[in-house]
Amino acid sequence: MSEYYNVAEIFGENVFNDAVMQERLPKKVYKRLKDVISEGRELDLETADVVAHEMKEWAIEKGATHYTHWFQPLTGVTAEKHDSFITAPMPNGKVLMSFSGKELIKGEPDASSFPSGGLRATFEARGYTAWDCTSPAFVRQDAAGATLCIPTAFCSYTGEALDQKTPLLRSMEAINTQSIRLLRLFGNTTSKKVTPSVGPEQEYFLVDRQKYLKRKDLIFTGRTLFGAMPPKGQEMDDHYFGAIRERIAAYMKDVNKELWKLGVSAKTQHNEVAPAQHELAPIYAEANIAVDHNQLVMETLKKVAGRHGMTCLLHEKPFAGVNGSGKHNNWSITTDDGINLLDPGKTPHDNIQFLLVLTCILKAVHKHADLLRESAADAGNDHRLGANEAPPAIISIFLGEQLQDVLTQLISTGEATRSLKGEVLQTGVKTLPDFMKDATDRNRTSPFAFTGNKFEFRMVGSNDSIAAPNVVLNTIVAEAFSDACDVLEKSNDFEMAVHNLIKEQATEHQDIVFNGNGYSPEWVEEAERRGLPNITNMVDAVPALTTEKAIALFERFNVFTKAELESRSEIHYENYAKAINIEARAMIDMAGKQIIPAVIKYTTALANSINSVKAACDADLSVQTGLLTEVSALLAETKAALIRLTEAAEKAYAVPEGREQAVCYRDDVKTAMDALRAPVDKLEMIVDKEMWPMPSYGDLIFEV
Ligand code: ADP
Ligand code: MG
Missing domain, CATH: 3.10.20.70 (Glutamine synthetase, N-terminal domain)
Known part of the structure; x- marks a missing residue:
């Protein structure tokens, strides 16, 4: 009803x-x-x-x-x-x-x-x-x-x-102070407060609850640790933006109502690329409220799913071979009287300010790419970043054709005198064309894209708080603003000084800009030539928190002390080790108690059938015996891999907590997990479906 x-x-x-x-x-x-x-x-x-x-x-x-x-x-x-x-x-x-x-x-x-x-x-x-x-x-x-x-x-x-909240509030203070300084230089005397605005787009999967309950991996880890690809994957792209089915629509309706009552402005909902995957986006809010609301969104998505006989999976990669889930963290900076510093604006005055802000952001992201990458790191996101779907693990900025052209002119002549859209620019950098959102938002492969009047940071994991990425964004941009103000406040000729600074920053930090295909192997090589970090996993991302550069940055703006940064990196290593440990244990349990016994049952049935047929007539038994040999070989491989994983997990568990243990989980345990998964997934393809002890990918994602 x-x-x-x-x-x-x-x-x-x-x-x-x-x-x-x-x-x-x-x-x-x-x-x-x-x-x-x-x-x-x-x-x-x-x-x-x-x-x-x-x-x-x-x-x-x-x-x-x-x-x-x-x-x-x-x-x-x-x-x-x-x-x-x-x-x-x-x-x-x-x-x-x-x-x-x-x-x-x-x-x-x-x-x-x-x-x-x-x-x-x-x-x-x-x-x-x-x-x-x-x-x-x-x-x-x-x-x-x-x-x-x-x-x-x-x-x-x-x-x-x-x-997560304390550093976020501190970082908001930092960007407020530095933005106000910058605005005053441009003659703004009316704005009193500047706040980062954040709108996170949340992706998630829905699966049937009864099927979910038959998968220990989903219950304990939120992702499937085994599972062969269904005959039909996402290659048809027929789910994306497709009509929302009734069961899902009823769920979304309920979610919206709950969220609206809580003052969360749930706005957009649609199907995502993968089957059974969906997205919810609220209208953007002040960063700390957006962070709180995103927690409420995640909580509500899960809670309401139960009422509809479903389970909401927020894991970054619930199904191997199927697109994972992320969060797009849309970020801009707005004054209390409604000015968005990332809006290119229409008047020359706004344009210069915008170009300064933009080149400050280029500088900030170029200098602290490692920190931004770290802010999106978690064990689940390792399956996503750099795989052929979500943004690559390399941080770069997408500006789009139009803005790139202006930047190129600035770098070569110090002035931008024409616009790609054919409009004549007045003088110097003073007038920019209107940046149409459509003209800028074409590249889905970029981790950090300018989309008209905001930046969209697309690396964040679906399960993670958006606090950390916003702490980093606020602080690194506050630093770049502060550096710029230090220069500009001292100058006698403001116009000239701004002009020079814009050119200098654009030139020095152009290497962070990349408008091409972020999935291509050429980009990996090109990024290396440019000296951009390519951090492929969480364990390697964590050290970014405690470099001298990071400590100096965060202490300068009172966001983190050195001790807080060190404590956070310890916690990250611990969280990583714990996550992989749980996965390894769940795999060991499932392989030992469910999969191996099921396969043995199947081989027994096969052997019995061979014997019965043999006794009954002189038929050709090559199919049955061939299958029995193949399954038995895979079974042996499974058992051997299970033993190796058990040993690796025990060894890693005994290593003292910290970086060394996390490395051990990443290098030894994860490798052993992959080695166990391979024969099991092959077995799933050949063992009688009736005997397989858990729902398949096909059951889970095509029959919600
Ligand atoms: P899409 O990225 O799918 O095209 P939109 O760009 O319209 O969708 O919005 C995505 C998210 O970005 C929404 O949560 C929206 O509220 C938010 N958003 C829009 N404008 C801004 C802004 N100026 N600052 C921060 N977030 C914004
Ligand atoms: Mg978007």
């Missing part, structure tokens, strides 16, 4: 947003809170008490019994510890519902088991959570009840960041 509702009415109904605050808070308190939010200060306890009280009353009306500080530790998922609002019973046996300002702004989860990369051992055992009042609280309603969720940052007692 279809249920109809008014989107405008339900949108944000579970969010303690500006409208609710304005309605519920005393004028003075509302104003104080708004000031704190816009100026990024700390909330005083007195105000917090009033806000907390109203928030609680509002939440209780929505059915909330508990509240939680909702935070994003470095495990990749959100964490929460629920407390109910009740006070100790009074003498009359009744309880009150209470929520204080202190409880709102600061929490102390017993979070000692979250990864800290040694930070908490070095500093202080406990961590605490603090309200990020720039991201509104919300009530989450589901089968488990209703809970008031307060978006928070998670730090150690000495202030070290233990989460």
